[in-house]
Amino acid sequence: MPTELVMPHEAVERFFGRLIDEGPVMGPRERVSQPGFIHFDWLSDAADLRLNYQTTTIPPKKAFFPPREVLFEFELTDPLKITAVREAESFTLVGVHPCDLAALRMLDDAYAREPAEACWPANRARARVIGVDCMPDEYCFCTSTDSCYSRAACDLFLTPIERGYLVEVLTPAGEDMLRVSDVSEATDEDREQAEAFRREKAGAMTARLDATPEELAEILESEEHTELWKEIASRCYSCGSCNTTCPTCFCFDINDEFDLGLTGGRRMRSWDSCQLAEFALVAGGHNFRRLRWQRVRHRWYRKFVYLYRTFGRPYCTGCGRCSRACTADINIVDVTNEIINRARERDRQGVQG
Ligand code: SF4
Ligand code: SF4
Known part of the structure; x- marks a missing residue:
């Protein structure tokens, strides 16, 4: 075999x-x-x-x-x-x-x-x-x-x-x-x-990322405060479709559903989405990613930095589902390449200056 x-x-x-x-x-x-x-x-x-x-x-x-x-x-x-x-x-x-x-x-x-x-x-x-x-x-x-x-x-x-x-x-x-x-x-x-x-x-294959996974992780780490996150977030509806169609998203929520008589029920598990406003809401009312741009940035970091650093590969397969499903036409390849290109351009200007 x-x-x-x-x-x-x-x-x-x-x-x-x-x-x-x-x-x-x-x-x-x-x-x-x-x-x-x-x-x-x-x-x-x-x-x-x-x-x-x-x-x-x-x-x-x-x-x-x-x-x-x-x-x-x-x-x-x-x-x-x-x-x-x-x-x-x-x-x-x-x-x-x-x-x-x-x-x-x-x-x-x-x-x-x-x-x-x-x-x-x-x-x-x-x-x-x-x-x-x-x-x-x-x-x-x-x-x-x-x-x-x-x-x-x-x-x-x-x-x-x-x-x-x-x-x-x-x-x-x-x-x-x-x-x-x-x-x-x-x-x-x-x-x-x-x-x-x-x-x-x-x-x-016509779509491609303009950096290797390692280069991309490094670039994203240096682009934590880029204005692009806010630009993308201004178009994003926080609908969560990019997560629910993604083959590598694995977050879930747990809820107990009670029967009408309140004598019993069932514990349910369902897909969750880090793009939804309540995803990072914790007891006491604090929300770690209250702002939409923070949630948008989190998705990129999750796919290409955090899990890349943990498992040694990006947690994105390149299936394109999130781009196809996005009602705001936010395309993961276009956004990622824009981040890469802006970071490289800034580096070039830094070297020249
Ligand atoms: S599918 Fe598009 S509009 Fe919906 S949360 Fe994801 S990026 Fe935002
Ligand atoms: S392209 Fe990447 S992030 Fe988008 S749905 Fe596919 S695996 Fe998930």
């Missing part, structure tokens, strides 16, 4: 159909009420699977970290009765792009840090993952974040070639999924076609 095999076109639907027969499968499919809109959802028919799709609005992390979930139910008896509500069924997540695979590994690492979080690794352990390669649109910049060729966190990875898919078998679980499939050994020509696909992908 890894081994490279070929799954011909005619075997693809049969393969995914068998996975669906074996257990729950989540993958990209067209939303019934919105033709053309592709999202990750449970599949009951392999014919619904769309492996050739542009980045979804909501990332596949939702398979392991749902936007809203019940952690446990409680009854206000004496003693208090608590019943854990945890899914236990195994499932398969299919059709995950390289950038979203990279994000899964980032969340593996983030949630494993002490004090470790328990739900994410339990959900990850229930799932097999199949990745698939893709072509970028004008928002993608994964070549700048080292996520373009990620094979992290997946058992099989598919690359389109003339005969069907070149299948990289990356784990024993991946090997097991292929046990009764019509696959054959890849030839040099198949490998060359997969390589050509990757070259075409990188060549088609």
Whole structure:
């Protein structure tokens, strides 16, 4: 391992159909009420699977970290009765792009840090993952974040070639999924076609950051007080869409919901957003990031400085979702490059002066 095999076109639907027969499968499919809109959802028919799709609005992390979930139910008896509500069924997540695979590994690492979080690794352990390669649109910049060729966190990875898919078998679980499939050994020509696909992908990437992750972290650290944060904030609505669409955001909120009779209820966990005004509000009414520009700056620092310094890589995959989703048209690549260029220009003027 890894081994490279070929799954011909005619075997693809049969393969995914068998996975669906074996257990729950989540993958990209067209939303019934919105033709053309592709999202990750449970599949009951392999014919619904769309492996050739542009980045979804909501990332596949939702398979392991749902936007809203019940952690446990409680009854206000004496003693208090608590019943854990945890899914236990195994499932398969299919059709995950390289950038979203990279994000899964980032969340593996983030949630494993002490004090470790328990739900994410339990959900990850229930799932097999199949990745698939893709072509970028004008928002993608994964070549700048080292996520373009990620094979992290997946058992099989598919690359389109003339005969069907070149299948990289990356784990024993991946090997097991292929046990009764019509696959054959890849030839040099198949490998060359997969390589050509990757070259075409990188060549088609029009958006890119003008600095390496290390340079960017240093520049941001020196640009803490740039006026640009206020300029961006003057356009930002603090809607939080940039966070809720981000595959690497992992903050959540916890609330208890009571039944009408107040005899019990459930503890809920839901996605949170550092762009919302109350995110940094603490007891006593103090808000650590009361001003919008402070929250905008925090998002950049979180992605490219704090977590970069902690984990040695930016916590941004370059998927472009935040830019696509932003109602104020705030584009992460444009803003980041503006910060980089202003900092370099100031340095140049400093040297000349
Ligand atoms: S999506 Fe855009 S407008 Fe909404 S909080 Fe993020 S940057 Fe601001
Ligand atoms: S910050 Fe934006 S581009 Fe980066 S991973 Fe999150 S959604 Fe994707």
